[in-house]
Amino acid sequence: MSSAPAPRRSAAQLAAGDVRPSASGMPVVGMVGGGQLSRMTAQAGISLGLSVRVLTRGVADSAAQVVHGPVVGDELSYDDLRAFARACDVVTFDHEHVPPDVLARLAEDGVVLRPDPAALLHAQDKLVMRRRLTELGVPVPRYAPVEDAGEVEAFAAEAGWPVVLKSRRGGYDGKGVWVVAGPGDVPGALAAAGPAYVEEHVALTRELAAVVARSPSGQGVSYPVVETVQSDGVCVEVIAPAPALDGDRAVEAETLALGIASALGVVGLLAVELFETEAGLVVNELAMRPHNSAHWTIEGARTSQFEQHLRAVLDLPLGAPTLTAPTVVMVNVLGPDDPDAPSLGSGLPHVFAKDPAVRVHLYGKTLRAGRKVGHVTALAEAGEDLASVRERARDAAAYLRSEPE
Amino acid sequence: MSSAPAPRRSAAQLAAGDVRPSASGMPVVGMVGGGQLSRMTAQAGISLGLSVRVLTRGVADSAAQVVHGPVVGDELSYDDLRAFARACDVVTFDHEHVPPDVLARLAEDGVVLRPDPAALLHAQDKLVMRRRLTELGVPVPRYAPVEDAGEVEAFAAEAGWPVVLKSRRGGYDGKGVWVVAGPGDVPGALAAAGPAYVEEHVALTRELAAVVARSPSGQGVSYPVVETVQSDGVCVEVIAPAPALDGDRAVEAETLALGIASALGVVGLLAVELFETEAGLVVNELAMRPHNSAHWTIEGARTSQFEQHLRAVLDLPLGAPTLTAPTVVMVNVLGPDDPDAPSLGSGLPHVFAKDPAVRVHLYGKTLRAGRKVGHVTALAEAGEDLASVRERARDAAAYLRSEPE
Numbered sequence: 001m002s003s004a005p006a007p008r009r010s011a012a013q014l015a016a017g018d019v020r021p022s023a024s025g026m027p028v029v030g031m032v033g034g035g036q037l038s039r040m041t042a043q044a045g046i047s048l049g050l051s052v053r054v055l056t057r058g059v060a061d062s063a064a065q066v067v068h069g070p071v072v073g074d075e076l077s078y079d080d081l082r083a084f085a086r087a088c089d090v091v092t093f094d095h096e097h098v099p100p101d102v103l104a105r106l107a108e109d110g111v112v113l114r115p116d117p118a119a120l121l122h123a124q125d126k127l128v129m130r131r132r133l134t135e136l137g138v139p140v141p142r143y144a145p146v147e148d149a150g151e152v153e154a155f156a157a158e159a160g161w162p163v164v165l166k167s168r169r170g171g172y173d174g175k176g177v178w179v180v181a182g183p184g185d186v187p188g189a190l191a192a193a194g195p196a197y198v199e200e201h202v203a204l205t206r207e208l209a210a211v212v213a214r215s216p217s218g219q220g221v222s223y224p225v226v227e228t229v230q231s232d233g234v235c236v237e238v239i240a241p242a243p244a245l246d247g248d249r250a251v252e253a254e255t256l257a258l259g260i261a262s263a264l265g266v267v268g269l270l271a272v273e274l275f276e277t278e279a280g281l282v283v284n285e286l287a288m289r290p291h292n293s294a295h296w297t298i299e300g301a302r303t304s305q306f307e308q309h310l311r312a313v314l315d316l317p318l319g320a321p322t323l324t325a326p327t328v329v330m331v332n333v334l335g336p337d338d339p340d341a342p343s344l345g346s347g348l349p350h351v352f353a354k355d356p357a358v359r360v361h362l363y364g365k366t367l368r369a370g371r372k373v374g375h376v377t378a379l380a381e382a383g384e385d386l387a388s389v390r391e392r393a394r395d396a397a398a399y400l401r402s403e404p405e
Numbered sequence: 406m407s408s409a410p411a412p413r414r415s416a417a418q419l420a421a422g423d424v425r426p427s428a429s430g431m432p433v434v435g436m437v438g439g440g441q442l443s444r445m446t447a448q449a450g451i452s453l454g455l456s457v458r459v460l461t462r463g464v465a466d467s468a469a470q471v472v473h474g475p476v477v478g479d480e481l482s483y484d485d486l487r488a489f490a491r492a493c494d495v496v497t498f499d500h501e502h503v504p505p506d507v508l509a510r511l512a513e514d515g516v517v518l519r520p521d522p523a524a525l526l527h528a529q530d531k532l533v534m535r536r537r538l539t540e541l542g543v544p545v546p547r548y549a550p551v552e553d554a555g556e557v558e559a560f561a562a563e564a565g566w567p568v569v570l571k572s573r574r575g576g577y578d579g580k581g582v583w584v585v586a587g588p589g590d591v592p593g594a595l596a597a598a599g600p601a602y603v604e605e606h607v608a609l610t611r612e613l614a615a616v617v618a619r620s621p622s623g624q625g626v627s628y629p630v631v632e633t634v635q636s637d638g639v640c641v642e643v644i645a646p647a648p649a650l651d652g653d654r655a656v657e658a659e660t661l662a663l664g665i666a667s668a669l670g671v672v673g674l675l676a677v678e679l680f681e682t683e684a685g686l687v688v689n690e691l692a693m694r695p696h697n698s699a700h701w702t703i704e705g706a707r708t709s710q711f712e713q714h715l716r717a718v719l720d721l722p723l724g725a726p727t728l729t730a731p732t733v734v735m736v737n738v739l740g741p742d743d744p745d746a747p748s749l750g751s752g753l754p755h756v757f758a759k760d761p762a763v764r765v766h767l768y769g770k771t772l773r774a775g776r777k778v779g780h781v782t783a784l785a786e787a788g789e790d791l792a793s794v795r796e797r798a799r800d801a802a803a804y805l806r807s808e809p810e
Contacts, residue, residue: 024767024779025748043451046444046471049750049767049779066451066473221761302762302784317757322786324729343430345454352722356626357707362429362454374429374454379707381727 024049027314030088032075034061036363036372037094037290037306040298042067044306052310055084062363063094078102085111092268092313093289096124097170114216114267114313115288122264123288127168127197136263138256139282141275143199149186152198156183159200167193173372174233202282204275208242209293210257211271213308216315220261221308222254223301223321228273228293234370237393238330240296240323243386253281260286268312269294269305292332295375297321299359300328325379327386331393333374335367336401343367344374347400357381358396374400429454432719435493437480439466441768441777442499442695442711445703447472449711457715460489467768468499483507490516497673497718498694501529502575519621519672519718520693527669528693532573532602541668543661544687546680548604554591557603561585564605570594572601578777579638607687609680613647614698615662616676618713621720625666626713627659628706628726633678633698639775642798643735645701645728648791658686665691674699674714697737700780702726704764705733730784732791736798738779740772741806748772749779752805762786763801779805 026049031038034056042052042063055071056064064070071087073080076098082105085091090112103117113120122129130143144155146165156163165186167176178189179201190196207230212222225245229237242250257272260283264270271291273284294305303311303319311318333344344362351360355378362374378393380386431454436443439461447457447468460476461469469475476492478485481503487510490496495517508522518525527534535548549560551570561568570591572581583594584606595601612635617627630650634642647655662677665688669675676696678689699710708716708724716723738749749767756765760783767779783798785791 024769025750026753026767039451042471043448046448047764047766048753049769051470051769064473065456066447068469068471068473068475070473302764311757316753317761319757320762322762324784345430348431348453348721352716352724356722357725357727359452359707361452362431364429364454364456 026050027089028053028087029310029313030055030084030091031063031094032081032084032091032098033094034058034063034070034075035094036062036365038063039066039363040295040361041094041290041306041309044304045310048307048310050310053084053088055080060366062365065364076102078105081106082109082111085109090114090313092309093120095289096120096287100124116265116267119265119267120288123286125168126166126171126285129286130197130199132264133260133283136260138260139280141199141202141282141284143197145197146190149183149190152180152186152190153183155198156180162201164199164201165189165193165196166199168195168197170194173235174230177233202275202277204277204282206242206276207284208245208253208274208276208281209238209271209291210253210274211269211291211294211297211305212254212257212261213269213305213312213318213321214258214261214266215312215318216267218262219318220258221318221321222258223294223297223305224323225250225253226293226296232370234332234334234372235292236332236334237390238293238296239386239390240300240328240330249276249281256281256283269309292372292375295361296328296330296377298361299377300324300330300379325381327380327384327389328377329386329389329393330375330377331397332372333362333376333397333400335365335369335371335373336403337369338402339367339369341367341402344400347402351376351396351399354399355392355396358392360396360400362400376400431455432494433458433492434715434718435460435489435496436468436499437486437489437496437503438499439463439468439475439480440499441467441770443468444471444768445700445766446499446695446711446714449709450715453712453715455715458489458493460485465771467770470769481507483510486511487514487516490514495519495718497714498525500694501525501692505529521670521672524670524672525693528691530573531571531576531690534691535602535604537669538665538688541665543665544685546604546607546687546689548602550602551595554588554595557585557591557595558588560603561588567606569604569606570598570601571604572598574600578640579635582638607680607682609682609687611681612689613650613658613679613681613686614643614676614696615658615679616674616696616699616702616710617659617662617666618674618710618717618723618726619663619666619671620717620723621672623667624723625663626723626726627663628699628702628710629728630655630658631698631701637775639737639739639777640697641737641739642795643698643701644791644795645705645733645735654681654686661686661688673717674710697777697780700766701733701735701782703766704782705729705735705784730786732785732789732794733782734791734794734798735780735782736802737777738767738781738802738805740770740774740776740778741808742774743807744774746772746807749805752807756781756801756804759804760797760801763797765801765805767805781805 030053045052165178224241226240227242271287275282359377376396435458450457570583629646631645632647666675676692680687764782781801
């Protein structure tokens with residue numbers, strides 16, 4: 001019985017000679033980040049004959065638990081990324097946190113980054129994104145860069161209170177966003193935000209997301225536009241397709257997203273978070289990676305967003321984004337508020353006994369209140385209405401949290 | 406940057422203290438065998454928050470390429486299995502090759518084997534299976550144990566030539582089966598077969614498969630009955646549901662399979678290969694693991710056979726086996742006859758460009774003529790007829806083999 005060599009090497013141990021094309025003859029895809037997006041991308045890669053390599057901070061990370069030979073290193077460090085990239089043909093990301101100057105150096109070294117740093121910057125710096133979208137004629141909230149309280153107040157004098165202060169970088173799940181009710185709240189928000197800008201508080205009807213993929217060859221595909229439901233700035237539920245969405249508006253949203261992907265030179269997935277208002281659509285945020293608003297595609301679309309991202313970064317022809325059921329509802333499983341709550345696995349027997357058709361995805365993450373630790377997807381059975389599909393998905397998520405509704 | 410410890414340890418290195426429950430609180434499932442069935446089971450386990458452990462002969466094996474910390478060892482050795490099992494809560498199999506005496510010793514040690522050795526024996530020894538099914542009143546071909554040529558000829562004198570000589574153990578994909586045309590062929594077949602038995606050559610209309618799952622609690626579910634198409638004893642195509650199958654006969658096949666699973670105490674999946682004849686159904690073979698005849702369930706059923714097997718061996722409530730499309734066709738990708746054929750991956754751009762909706766599964770295996778190295782699945786789109794779905798699946802498989810039809 002042999003003792004095999006260690007596949008989980010540090011980035012420094014990987015050298016160019018290490019690249020062994022898979023038996024399927026597929027290029028090696030490296031994904032930066034060990035979260036659930038890498039985990040589910042690696043899972044999708046198995047079908048394509050890929051063994052996705054993951055650069056992760058620690059061996060207990062969500063993706064590190066399930067991939068072959070995770071590479072442990074600092075995901076933001078040039079040296080670690082450079083060493084990791086030597087064993088990869090293409091490098092992509094499960095987050096936007098690698099500093100632009102580090103990405104620029106990697107690109108200069110010839111590392112194939114998808115999306116490339118010039119495109120990715122628009123998902124990294126919200127002010128850069130706002131400016132570029134404005135140039136492109138894409139509808140965005142009224143906004144202004146701000147340095148001090150006076151500039152915030154001057155903006156509010158025109159746009160009206162409340163205003164929204166946003167950190168230019170690093171925000172996610174409602175972090176980096178402050179709804180500022182009046183002048184008294186400005187200094188505190190400014191101090192917390194770091195480099196920031198201000199925008200009008202949009203009176204929205206609901207939130208939508210348009211998720212598209214684009215390949216280096218310029219092929220683009222669009223998933224059906226979805227409705228996203230937020231709670232405290234965190235996405236809790238996604239309904240595909242967005243209920244009662246006007247047909248012209250759906251086309252407008254998909255066209256908008258495909259146009260942004262093309263104009264910015266995005267390769268891979270692009271998620272465009274949208275506000276629907278009485279006056280029309282307004283772009284909120286961009287993400288250039290698999291996105292929570294498209295987790296429903298794993299079972300709900302012919303090609304999942306994770307396989308689609310891999311196909312795009314490998315410049316393979318993109319897959320059909322068509323729905324596999326008339327209605328699909330995804331509900332996030334957030335870490336329970338009770339710190340002594342049992343593990344998610346202990347809820348599985350109840351979930352599965354109640355609903356043999358619901359689909360469960362657990363990320364292997366430590367439970368922490370409000371943290372995204374899994375998701376569930378319910379697909380409409382023949383003749384089932386939206387209310388029933390939503391109820392099934394919500395019930396399953398609540399049971400997993402040991403907090404039945 | 407840390408250099409993490411090696412997760413790919415030999416079985417001897419694993420000790421009981423090594424068991425670290427996953428962050429999801431799920432039990433640890435060990436799967437014996439590093440083939441594509443383990444690969445796809447591990448892939449399905451990721452969604453349940455599992456990190457399936459695999460005992461495999463070598464690090465290049467299909468499953469070893471994509472799982473975290475594959476354990477390298479001799480899958481048939483008591484010592485290696487015993488060490489592997491110490492780090493698992495439940496042990497299951499991707500083949501039937503572990504000797505019964507080894508399984509018995511493991512069971513005596515308290516290892517939780519699912520299915521257990523008493524059930525599994527019926528998938529290991531075809532003569533034991535024939536006898537037991539006969540006792541249960543299940544229709545099987547006329548058969549007889551044989552020790553020498555005289556006994557084969559005596560059987561043929563009653564049943565008529567040709568007869569079929571089968572090795573009791575170790576056959577798969579047409580191996581271990583000899584169609585014996587007359588007395589002159591008997592000695593050669595007997596010499597090749599090892600311990601064997603003989604059975605009548607059934608005049609069949611077509612082959613079907615009934616795949617069911619059964620949990621330790623006794624819950625059973627049945628997938629729709631499928632038609633399997635063989636070539637030279639190897640399954641090349643599966644059509645779900647079996648076209649134009651009489652409704653009563655479908656119920657009969659599912660009832661038969663569920664009854665066998667219950668009578669034999671099967672835990673996990675049971676695939677019952679059936680001959681359809683003018684006189685009715687006859688059982689050909691049994692397998693107690695995920696099976697090629699149910700690969701279509703990955704996209705074609707609400708719960709894939711791989712997740713279903715995991716749910717069954719963990720005694721979780723079983724998942725819905727319902728179809729996700731009216732017709733689903735799976736075609737195996739067999740290693741091309743040309744030894745210089747390009748890798749399967751080189752065919753992907755053509756396959757995906759021609760058919761954005763076809764689903765591809767590559768196993769990462771070295772190409773060898775006739776070897777199962779992948780499969781493709783086509784699902785009927787709205788209004789699409791069976792002929793078109795079959796053509797899409799066959800075309801995709803042929804392109805991957807670089808042998809367009």
